[in-house]
Amino acid sequence: MRSSDTILKCTSVRKAFGGVVAVDVDQLEIQRQGITALIGPNGAGKTTFFDIITGFVTPDSGTINFDEADISGKPAYSIARSGLVRTFQLTRILGKMTVLENMLLAAPNQSGEQVLNTFFGRRTITQQETANRERAMDLLGRFSLLPLANEYAGRLSGGQKKLLELARTLMTDPTLVLLDEPMAGVNPALGEQLLSYVLELRDEGTTFLFVEHDMDIVMRISDRVVVMATGAIIADGSPDEVRSDPKVLAAYLGEHAEEDLAEAEREVEP
Amino acid sequence: MTDNDPPITDSAPPVSNAPSTQQAIGTAIALLALLWLFWSSGFAWVIILGVLIKAAVYAVSAMSLNLEFGYTGMLNFGQVGFMLVGGYTFALLVPHELGRAGTAGGSWPIWAAVIAAMLAGVVLGLVLGGPTVRLRGDYLAIVTIAIAEILRLTVRSFSAFGQSFGIIKYTSSFNDLMPDFVRGWAGSLDVPENQLWLFIVAWVTVLVVLGLLSLMIRSPWGRVLRSIRDDEDAVRALGKNAFWYKLQVLMIGGAIAGLSGVLFALDLNQISPINFLPLVTFFAWTALILGGAGSLVGPIAGSVIFWVVITQTSSLAEDLFPSMSSTAVSASRFILMGILIVLLMVFRPEGLFGKREELSLEIQ
Numbered sequence: 001m002r003s004s005d006t007i008l009k010c011t012s013v014r015k016a017f018g019g020v021v022a023v024d025v026d027q028l029e030i031q032r033q034g035i036t037a038l039i040g041p042n043g044a045g046k047t048t049f050f051d052i053i054t055g056f057v058t059p060d061s062g063t064i065n066f067d068e069a070d071i072s073g074k075p076a077y078s079i080a081r082s083g084l085v086r087t088f089q090l091t092r093i094l095g096k097m098t099v100l101e102n103m104l105l106a107a108p109n110q111s112g113e114q115v116l117n118t119f120f121g122r123r124t125i126t127q128q129e130t131a132n133r134e135r136a137m138d139l140l141g142r143f144s145l146l147p148l149a150n151e152y153a154g155r156l157s158g159g160q161k162k163l164l165e166l167a168r169t170l171m172t173d174p175t176l177v178l179l180d181e182p183m184a185g186v187n188p189a190l191g192e193q194l195l196s197y198v199l200e201l202r203d204e205g206t207t208f209l210f211v212e213h214d215m216d217i218v219m220r221i222s223d224r225v226v227v228m229a230t231g232a233i234i235a236d237g238s239p240d241e242v243r244s245d246p247k248v249l250a251a252y253l254g255e256h257a258e259e260d261l262a263e264a265e266r267e268v269e270p
Numbered sequence: 271m272t273d274n275d276p277p278i279t280d281s282a283p284p285v286s287n288a289p290s291t292q293q294a295i296g297t298a299i300a301l302l303a304l305l306w307l308f309w310s311s312g313f314a315w316v317i318i319l320g321v322l323i324k325a326a327v328y329a330v331s332a333m334s335l336n337l338e339f340g341y342t343g344m345l346n347f348g349q350v351g352f353m354l355v356g357g358y359t360f361a362l363l364v365p366h367e368l369g370r371a372g373t374a375g376g377s378w379p380i381w382a383a384v385i386a387a388m389l390a391g392v393v394l395g396l397v398l399g400g401p402t403v404r405l406r407g408d409y410l411a412i413v414t415i416a417i418a419e420i421l422r423l424t425v426r427s428f429s430a431f432g433q434s435f436g437i438i439k440y441t442s443s444f445n446d447l448m449p450d451f452v453r454g455w456a457g458s459l460d461v462p463e464n465q466l467w468l469f470i471v472a473w474v475t476v477l478v479v480l481g482l483l484s485l486m487i488r489s490p491w492g493r494v495l496r497s498i499r500d501d502e503d504a505v506r507a508l509g510k511n512a513f514w515y516k517l518q519v520l521m522i523g524g525a526i527a528g529l530s531g532v533l534f535a536l537d538l539n540q541i542s543p544i545n546f547l548p549l550v551t552f553f554a555w556t557a558l559i560l561g562g563a564g565s566l567v568g569p570i571a572g573s574v575i576f577w578v579v580i581t582q583t584s585s586l587a588e589d590l591f592p593s594m595s596s597t598a599v600s601a602s603r604f605i606l607m608g609i610l611i612v613l614l615m616v617f618r619p620e621g622l623f624g625k626r627e628e629l630s631l632e633i634q
Contacts, residue, residue, distance in 0.1 A: 054507065080509035092504035094497050104490070105497050106508045112490030113510070115518060120487055129490070172508055 013062030040228035095154025103136035273284035296622035305394025328471035332569035340563035342500035348414030356531025391528025395520035562621025
């Protein structure tokens with residue numbers, strides 16, 4: 001059955017900055033169609049790991065397979081084109097372009113992105129633009145951004161920018177989406193909206209891997225939780241399994257924080 | 271084509287589709303500059319055409335900078351180097367006389383020489399861009415400024431380029447192409463035939479380049495360029511090869527700059543290294559900033575205003591201060607230009623036709 005295939009497989013991925021080992025992951029497999037949370041204390045290497053998977057940082061060693069193809073060492077744009085698309089911890093919308101332009105930019109396979117077609121392929125471009133605009137408007141509608149379509153994206157609120165970044169990511173028709181702290185700085189109402197879209201899309205077949213610090217959200221929507229600390233994966237399992245893993249609590253609170261465990265447990269529980 | 275044409279992408283924000291007050295003011299200022307030129311020259315067509323030819327040459331050059339900086343955010347401070355390879359390639363390929371001895375040479379037809387001049391610009395863009403485009407914008411700025419000087423010193427040093435004597439008498443094949451109606455018009459305007467012919471060709475070139483740029487910019491291709499100007503990493507994360515786009519821009523910008531080098535050479539009648547000082551680059555930049563980076567007609571309007579101010583202020587200063595020495599008069603035009611730019615930066619940093627929201631004097 002295809003839906004249980006492995007979509008992403010990382011083997012012995014290692015990256016050190018000087019003497020600091022930022023990422024040292026022996027093995028990580030992500031299954032198709034599901035939501036996997038990647039959690040861990042600050043400095044655990046989550047974002048660097050994202051950077052490596054998406055080609056923004058070259059690892060010292062290791063291989064990464066996406067959709068059965070080896071993508072290690074490929075440039076970021078070509079990984080994104082193959083269907084593995086990310087968002088950024090600090091939202092990277094294009095502020096000097098309109099919301100709609102942000103969306104249209106993301107559409108894949110545009111013939112108008114070839115410079116010669118801008119002279120000789122005007123008809124195809126117009127047809128594609130019409131189709132893309134329809135899809136963009138549809139997505140913007142789902143993310144409640146439709147009224148802002150012609151506004152400069154730089155004028156949006158922080159939460160709206162997060163929504164736009166996710167909508168734009170979906171515009172690329174991704175198979176695997178990496179979200180780096182999608183809830184950071186988003187007000188709870190907007191956050192709920194964002195979450196419900198993610199769940200909807202999961203049911204439609206998109207795979208998600210996301211970094212998040214809000215344990216409540218992690219425990220609620222994840223099918224699986226992977227815990228990183230000091231670059232390595234220290235726990236991997238269902239939310240319930242991870243929650244009761246003493247290694248996880250130790251990593252979050254430090255080795256000598258036994259006395260805080262009880263309090264932490266209360267915090268982690270929903 | 272103007273900024274008011276319906277774009278094929280829905281990309282332009284609503285304000286820019288209707289002629290805004292800003293564009294009206296910009297157009298009015300450009301027309302005022304033209305009026306000043308007519309009045310100040312006493313309606314002498316020789317002077318008017320001379321200024322407008324210079325304006326056309328620099329308009330083409332500034333349009334190339336606009337593609338690179340205004341739309342893609344890349345800093346090219348060596349534009350004169352691109353103009354040099356264009357001008358020298360053209361002059362060396364068509365029949366000419368070279369160096370101190372005046373050695374005759376060159377046999378290429380003019381169209382082939384123009385294409386070669388543009389290709390020379392493309393190659394220079396590739397050579398400069400290949401190693402530097404992956405780095406931050408500052409590196410490109412430094413490398414371009416250096417390569418322009420290297421090129422100037424190279425043509426000054428080697429006899430194959432005529433050393434400091436340069437190249438002369440390369441315009442005859444261009445003037446031979448003049449259609450008869452130009453001769454008639456030149457007679458009635460009382461201007462040299464060759465000057466009117468160059469004026470027509472230069473401004474047709476401006477319009478053709480404007481038309482092509484407008485097609486390119488108002489397309490998904492142009493949208494990718496503007497997104498690179500905004501945030502290159504975000505663009506790569508969306509599956510666009512930012513490096514390749516920047517290289518394309520340097521090559522296309524190089525071709526346009528090479529073309530402006532051809533017009534520059536035709537206007538000068540003879541070229542030597544002294545014509546290709548870094549000042550040329552900064553004149554083109556001034557025209558771009560005046561008119562507004564990231565606007566299609568901005569560089570053209572900016573170049574016209576720039577050349578009217580630079581050439582006509584000396585006569586204005588002479589009229590206002592009759593006792594002033596000629597050196598002071600000649601310096602006064604640059605002082606005025608400096609004041610103009612300072613005022614512009616304070617009150618309208620986006621230039622006459624630029625969009626304030628897209629103001630991007632920041633470096634990629």
